[in-house]
Amino acid sequence: MNQYNEIPTLQYMGSKTRIISHICEPIIKNKSIKTVVDLFAGTGSIGYALKAHKNIISNDLEYYAYIINHAILNGCDFSVTDEISFWNAVEQQSASLQAKVCTAVTTENKFFIDTVDYKQYQLFCEKTPSVFMPQSDDPRLKEILDLVDQVTPGKAPTVETPCLFLTYYANAYFGIAQCCQIDAIRSIIGQIEDERTRYVLLTMLMSVMSASASTTTHFAQYLKVKSKATCNNLIGKRKINIIESCKSLLAEYRQAGLCTADGKAPSVCYNLDFSNCLDSISLNNETLVYADPPYFKEHYSRYYHVLNTVCLYDYPAMAMNPQTHELSIGRYKEDRSVSDFGKKAKALGAFDTLITKCSNAGAWLMISYSDNSIVDISDIQALAEKRYDVLIEKVELSHSKQGRSSISKVDEYIFI
Ligand SMILES: C[S@@+](CC[C@H](N)C(=O)[O-])C[C@H]1O[C@@H](n2cnc3c(N)ncnc32)[C@H](O)[C@@H]1O
Numbered sequence: 001m002n003q004y005n006e007i008p009t010l011q012y013m014g015s016k017t018r019i020i021s022h023i024c025e026p027i028i029k030n031k032s033i034k035t036v037v038d039l040f041a042g043t044g045s046i047g048y049a050l051k052a053h054k055n056i057i058s059n060d061l062e063y064y065a066y067i068i069n070h071a072i073l074n075g076c077d078f079s080v081t082d083e084i085s086f087w088n089a090v091e092q093q094s095a096s097l098q099a100k101v102c103t104a105v106t107t108e109n110k111f112f113i114d115t116v117d118y119k120q121y122q123l124f125c126e127k128t129p130s131v132f133m134p135q136s137d138d139p140r141l142k143e144i145l146d147l148v149d150q151v152t153p154g155k156a157p158t159v160e161t162p163c164l165f166l167t168y169y170a171n172a173y174f175g176i177a178q179c180c181q182i183d184a185i186r187s188i189i190g191q192i193e194d195e196r197t198r199y200v201l202l203t204m205l206m207s208v209m210s211a212s213a214s215t216t217t218h219f220a221q222y223l224k225v226k227s228k229a230t231c232n233n234l235i236g237k238r239k240i241n242i243i244e245s246c247k248s249l250l251a252e253y254r255q256a257g258l259c260t261a262d263g264k265a266p267s268v269c270y271n272l273d274f275s276n277c278l279d280s281i282s283l284n285n286e287t288l289v290y291a292d293p294p295y296f297k298e299h300y301s302r303y304y305h306v307l308n309t310v311c312l313y314d315y316p317a318m319a320m321n322p323q324t325h326e327l328s329i330g331r332y333k334e335d336r337s338v339s340d341f342g343k344k345a346k347a348l349g350a351f352d353t354l355i356t357k358c359s360n361a362g363a364w365l366m367i368s369y370s371d372n373s374i375v376d377i378s379d380i381q382a383l384a385e386k387r388y389d390v391l392i393e394k395v396e397l398s399h400s401k402q403g404r405s406s407i408s409k410v411d412e413y414i415f416i
Pocket of ligand 1: 012013014015016017039040041042043044045046059060061062065272273274275292293294295300301338339340341
């Protein structure tokens with residue numbers, strides 16, 4: 001049993017939940033360290049585990065990660081009475097949106113209840129219109145098409161009821177009723193004045209979306225119906241009631257104290273490139289920077305674009321595939337961030353910047369990286385040893401390959 005606090009957020013590539021003790025133990029033992037900067041915080045698993053022991057500053061380039069870290073480090077004040085009113089408003093909004101597309105929702109429901117030929121559900125999904133494909137000859141989907149016609153990606157919508165998910169991702173990343181539920185929850189969250197409460201509720205919503213999406217684990221692409229088995233798998237995911245799942249998760253968050261402010265000074269959270277973040281905070285010999293940068297050339301902004309979209313809820317312009325000059329299959333938004341750690345030509349330079357900035361300030365530094373990555377472990381070691389006395393720990397891990405069944409063994413290195 002893990003002795004460190006954990007809280008459910010996202011299924012996340014590179015999450016450190018499996019090696020929390022290897023990271024946290026030496027940090028907690030070192031009493032001269034008062035503050036930990038979780039510089040590439042992701043789901044915030046390390047900051048959350050350490051927050052009972054040290055001051056935490058968190059940072060991540062991705063906006064959704066900033067929101068999650070703010071939520072789990074700082075919580076909010078959200079009374080049970082306010083929560084009841086919140087869910088009443090959500091139920092009403094969801095019912096009103098589902099009524100606007102009732103033929104599509106009723107049809108979807110029939111697929112969920114009756115045993116059907118998978119090809120019929122396949123056709124229904126393929127014909128579902130969206131801003132990426134604003135046409136359909138299926139009369140059962142006409143109501144969705146009417147909404148799609150009122151949305152112009154990249155511009156403020158003219159439609160009265162918020163319907164971003166319904167018009168961008170229905171029968172792609174989520175089912176039709178699920179999109180109505182997500183749009184409803186997001187729009188009622190948007191009406192809450194208190195920022196901390198909005199962040200906790202957005203974290204709840206993202207966490208449920210991450211567990212129920214029609215994907216393997218991330219949002220690079222959605223799953224399609226190709227056989228009876230894939231049809232059953234998708235229907236299983238799309239039957240999940242997002243509102244009910246959010247209610248259960250919020251009860252867990254309440255239990256963990258996230259809905260009752262603890263009166264402590266809030267942890268500072270940043271949404272910056274790591275180098276700008278290091279320039280923004282004062283580092284000294286009582287600070288440890290924990291650096292867990294990306295290992296691979298795929299950017300988190302592509303793998304988790306749907307989460308940024310639910311946070312911003314800005315009806316984003318759509319990205320084109322640079323090779324085919326067609327809209328991207330994964331329905332990505334335009335304007336996604338790219339990280340130097342994901343570029344072969346720049347990653348080692350980024351490590352150099354990280355190590356130089358931390359050592360110039362006299363701060364402690366801990367880096368995690370895996371051995372099958374863009375930069376060789378020996379190159380990081382050489383850079384670090386120019387500036388620090390370095391201790392290296394190797395932890396063997398099994399990784400599933402992006403949702404596929406095969407498992408690979410990876411050595412995870414921790415440089416202290
Ligand atoms: C390996 S993950 C961190 C996982 C995290 N430790 C956890 O347990 O969830 C790497 C993170 O670095 C972030 N990132 C990538 N490039 C960045 C940059 N240049 N500056 C700050 N954060 C960056 C990504 O958004 C991602 O969340």
